[in-house]
Amino acid sequence: MNQRNNRRLVLFPVPFQGHINPMLQLAQILHNRGFSITILHTDLNAPDPSSHPHFAFRSIGDGLGQSEVSTSDLVRLMALINARCAAPFEERLREEASSPDTPITCLIVDALFGFTRDVAERAGVRRMVLRTGGATSLRVFARFRLLRERGYLPIEECRLEDPVAEFPPLQVKDLPGINTAEPKQLDQLLSDMIEGLRDSAGVILNTFEDLEQPALSLLRQEYPIAIFPIGPFHKCSSSSSGSLLAEDQSCISWLDKQAPNSVVYVSFGSIAAVSESEYSEIALGLADSQQPFLWVVRPGSVHGSEALEKLPSCFLAALEERGKIVTWAPQQEVLAHRAVGAFWTHNGWNSTLESISEGVPMICMPCFSDQKVNARFVSDVWRVGLHLNNGLERRKIAEAIRKLLVEKEREEVRERAAQLKEKADSCLRQGGSSFRSLDGLANHILASES
Numbered sequence: 001m002n003q004r005n006n007r008r009l010v011l012f013p014v015p016f017q018g019h020i021n022p023m024l025q026l027a028q029i030l031h032n033r034g035f036s037i038t039i040l041h042t043d044l045n046a047p048d049p050s051s052h053p054h055f056a057f058r059s060i061g062d063g064l065g066q067s068e069v070s071t072s073d074l075v076r077l078m079a080l081i082n083a084r085c086a087a088p089f090e091e092r093l094r095e096e097a098s099s100p101d102t103p104i105t106c107l108i109v110d111a112l113f114g115f116t117r118d119v120a121e122r123a124g125v126r127r128m129v130l131r132t133g134g135a136t137s138l139r140v141f142a143r144f145r146l147l148r149e150r151g152y153l154p155i156e157e158c159r160l161e162d163p164v165a166e167f168p169p170l171q172v173k174d175l176p177g178i179n180t181a182e183p184k185q186l187d188q189l190l191s192d193m194i195e196g197l198r199d200s201a202g203v204i205l206n207t208f209e210d211l212e213q214p215a216l217s218l219l220r221q222e223y224p225i226a227i228f229p230i231g232p233f234h235k236c237s238s239s240s241s242g243s244l245l246a247e248d249q250s251c252i253s254w255l256d257k258q259a260p261n262s263v264v265y266v267s268f269g270s271i272a273a274v275s276e277s278e279y280s281e282i283a284l285g286l287a288d289s290q291q292p293f294l295w296v297v298r299p300g301s302v303h304g305s306e307a308l309e310k311l312p313s314c315f316l317a318a319l320e321e322r323g324k325i326v327t328w329a330p331q332q333e334v335l336a337h338r339a340v341g342a343f344w345t346h347n348g349w350n351s352t353l354e355s356i357s358e359g360v361p362m363i364c365m366p367c368f369s370d371q372k373v374n375a376r377f378v379s380d381v382w383r384v385g386l387h388l389n390n391g392l393e394r395r396k397i398a399e400a401i402r403k404l405l406v407e408k409e410r411e412e413v414r415e416r417a418a419q420l421k422e423k424a425d426s427c428l429r430q431g432g433s434s435f436r437s438l439d440g441l442a443n444h445i446l447a448s449e450s
């Protein structure tokens, strides 16, 4: 570990798993570079301090009640979190900033916390932004208004396959739609995010040059600010978990008993949910594939009931013979396991990057937001996965699984995935692009002190 440098960074993650993980990983990376770390957090989904004994944790007391925090309308929830956090965050930041022995060198906030821009300015604290998604989807979000003006949004059924000329190879159906009763709030959140980036002291991205070079170079032209792609974060931070649910380690000993590259790992992240009929179709597809499977069925991930007894008996027989279900997996460890040969994913950015980092080919089933952009890039640009197009259907599911695990064409996808993994590894080695960018980030933070 590097020597301590007596500088303190304050980090503030958005309280969802897909945002907490990369923020805690970034904190660990910067801690390894000698910075002291204070994590500000909401009461909602508060991280477990015992997993990160080197960090100081401070709650900002958001006052959000359990009944208010449904993820069924994420836009509404995110707008509520922004509104409720502004005052307690300002109070806490001023308190932290006035600490005489450890002043704040820099505040690092999630890009979706638009309100922090004015607060940090009033408190006289330098603010950098972490965008937890990819560079490509960030550019799409930044052009949301333009995409509306040009008639791509809201998405119309008859235009789903139309190309989006501004963002090849995206089609209209790949644009990041989010179901919300508050489309104006969505526009506001996105424009606050973009303004917040523009005015920041720099943007940190969990990506790497070889993966998203075109988008990164366009971002640099479009935003006259410092941009630091230093990912994949999880490969250069310690393995401490930021999981909000307990990880079921029994799946690792189960994987130990499976043949190399034989298992399909199925997980749709921390928010996406399926209907009861989709749940049962997934089960039937897994049974029909005849391959071993490890399936994460999170509490609340099925609208209706996730009860096993409701699933068809042919699935229950397959489960007993060659399957395992857990409520939460140690995902990074699972993807790194030699038995895992394919990842059926919703293409959240963390899952996508974790899969790429281990060279595991993907079956893409994007649900909302940036996931659709990520999935198109996985299937059509990086070509390390297959799109599960046009709805969930047991025959197509089984076909996709067998394509990646059994049939001859798996070799080509696997080869490309291995090459991309090598690029992910090499960008973190000494002299690699993310390694150099991290040096640049550390110097940028230190140079900021006046």
Ligand code: UDX
Residues within 6 Å of the ligand: 016, 017, 018, 019, 021, 132, 133, 243, 267, 268, 269, 270, 271, 272, 296, 327, 328, 329, 330, 331, 332, 347, 348, 349, 350, 351, 352, 354, 368, 369, 370, 371
């Ligand atoms: C959300 C959005 O959906 C996603 O599109 C956006 O890019 C980030 O925020 P989420 O849906 O939870 O995140 O997906 P993802 O980004 O993949 O993050 C999930 C995280 O949970 C990953 O780091 C994954 O390793 C972890 N996880 C998931 C586990 O540790 N165990 C599991 O069983 C499932």
